[in-house]
Amino acid sequence: MRNQIGAIIIAAGLSSRMKIFKPLLKIGKKTAVEMAVTSMQQAGIQEILVVTGYQWERIADTLDTTSIQLLVNEQYMKGMYSSIVKGVTNLSEKIKAFFLLPVDIPLIKSRTLQEIMTCYDETQAGIVYPVFNDIKGHPPLISTKYKEAIIANNLPGGLRSLLENYERDTAKIEVVDAGITMDMDTQDDYVNLLEYYLARSIPNEAECRAILKKFGTPMHILQHGEKVAMLACSIGKALNEKGYNFNRDLLRASGMLHDIAKGRPCHAEAGGEILMNLGYPQVAKVIAAHMEIETKDCENITEEEIIYLADKMVNKCNIVSLEDRLRLSYEKYCHQPQAFKHIERRLKEAGHILNKIIKITGLSEERIIAFDQQGESK
The missing domain is CATH 1.10.3210 (Hypothetical protein af1432)
Incomplete structure (x- = not known):
């Protein structure tokens, strides 16, 4: 079953709020996009799609594209949802569920991903969200039975609004991972994320x-x-x-x-x-x-x-x-x-x-x- 789970990492945006290109921000010796890919690989995910757009060549130069699939969303200026559709459209037929992770939330523990997959197996829910101290975080694990609905969706509110329609088919799992709620929208967010990374061997x-x-x-x-x-x-x-x-x-x-x-x-x-x-x-x-x-x-x-x-x-x-x-x-x-x-x-x-x-x-x-x-x- 685990080889039927894939991952889509969204790294196509302009990073306009941050003013610095977020996918290539350094976290330790790796970039944010490398950290996100590594977490997925350590959790045993074999099919990993990285959706790029703005400055895609720089990301391509950073990643080992023999182990992941690099997609270029030429319509990235239309917003994040267009990149989600690009990723979902390119999932292989064998994939039954996929993680969806924005690149600016790069510090997800591989153990967290494994726990989400276990919850998916045990509950048979179509959507599984990780929760940290009662706060819902990333990445959700989404069944590909919603693939066509995601591709066809043109309602306001994006993916979050769409998935709210399937609340009855949703499960949540409490995880010990502050990283699921930590993004990099601002310079202060980035500093906080680096501090968390440096102290990650001890729970805060x-x-x-x-x-x-x-x-x-x-x-x-x-x-x-x-x-x-x-x-x-x-x-x-x-x-x-x-x-x-x-x-x-x-x-x-x-x-x-x-x-x-x-x-x-x-x-x-x-x-x-x-x-x-x-x-x-x-x-x-x-x-x-x-x-x-x-x-x-x-x-x-x-x-x-x-x-x-x-x-x-x-x-x-x-x-x-x-x-x-x-x-x-x-x-x-x-x-x-x-x-x-x-x-x-x-x-x-x-x-x-x-x-x-x-x-x-x-x-x-x-x-x-x-x-x-x-x-x-x-």
């Missing part, structure tokens, strides 16, 4: 919330994770002021997501596996260590140790001393000596980490607890 705050929502995380776990993230980022900032170089985004994401698998057996490892499968190995590594860790008696501090300590110092949603955490744990588990023994051992490890941080930063435990009143340090 909105993506963390989407992950938590996707896995049905209860509110009390969300609130605990937010407090752990705040404390971890504040500790990381204090250490950075002493010459360390901790990634605030990694600490924030790991704190927010560390209990995503809470309630499952070996929930730390299970959470790490979830993040690994989502394509975030750095976060996975930190999360997997938040219940069992072996500290070293030296001044080297790791992200794993910061999250481990922050988790142990946050009781529900309150930052407490390790002594208070031990007392609270004893009150809860005094009739379960084996369970309390494990807690006592973990808090002892947390104490080793705390002592290292105190030695490096000069902060007392009381000052660290006071981060609760100060909020997250930037």
Whole structure:
């Protein structure tokens, strides 16, 4: 079935609002059009049509046309819809559904495309939209049963207006991909997109919330994770002021997501596996260590140790001393000596980490607890 899904990338316009030719804007080492093509290829899409128009020769010089089909829409001045029709008209007969992606939305994860295709297979819907934090994004996957309607359409409102007529044949899938809503209409949009690209190995705050929502995380776990993230980022900032170089985004994401698998057996490892499968190995590594860790008696501090300590110092949603955490744990588990023994051992490890941080930063435990009143340090 997957070899019957194609992709149409629209790269024909003037880029009039941007004032710079968007298909060839650099994102890392590739152009926007190359990024869009690569995402489709990594998702296993074999038939990829790139519809060009304005400055089509420059795009042709950029792309490997042995792996994609380059189309020139000589009527591109009539607007984007003419380019959509050009692409749809040139789909091969074997294609049963196609992605439609404007070139100025180039940072779609290949995993997102795979999830959309899975939704298409499972729901048998004629149109599937990806959704990120309740916002519908690109690219839709559209059945070729609507091919003739698209070609014949001359109503105002373009493709969006046409597809709204088939709402009953539509499915939506929640994805963990802010890129589906990020375009490049302005210079500021381009700057934001570049910042997102450079940090793409770690989920941003909105993506963390989407992950938590996707896995049905209860509110009390969300609130605990937010407090752990705040404390971890504040500790990381204090250490950075002493010459360390901790990634605030990694600490924030790991704190927010560390209990995503809470309630499952070996929930730390299970959470790490979830993040690994989502394509975030750095976060996975930190999360997997938040219940069992072996500290070293030296001044080297790791992200794993910061999250481990922050988790142990946050009781529900309150930052407490390790002594208070031990007392609270004893009150809860005094009739379960084996369970309390494990807690006592973990808090002892947390104490080793705390002592290292105190030695490096000069902060007392009381000052660290006071981060609760100060909020997250930037």
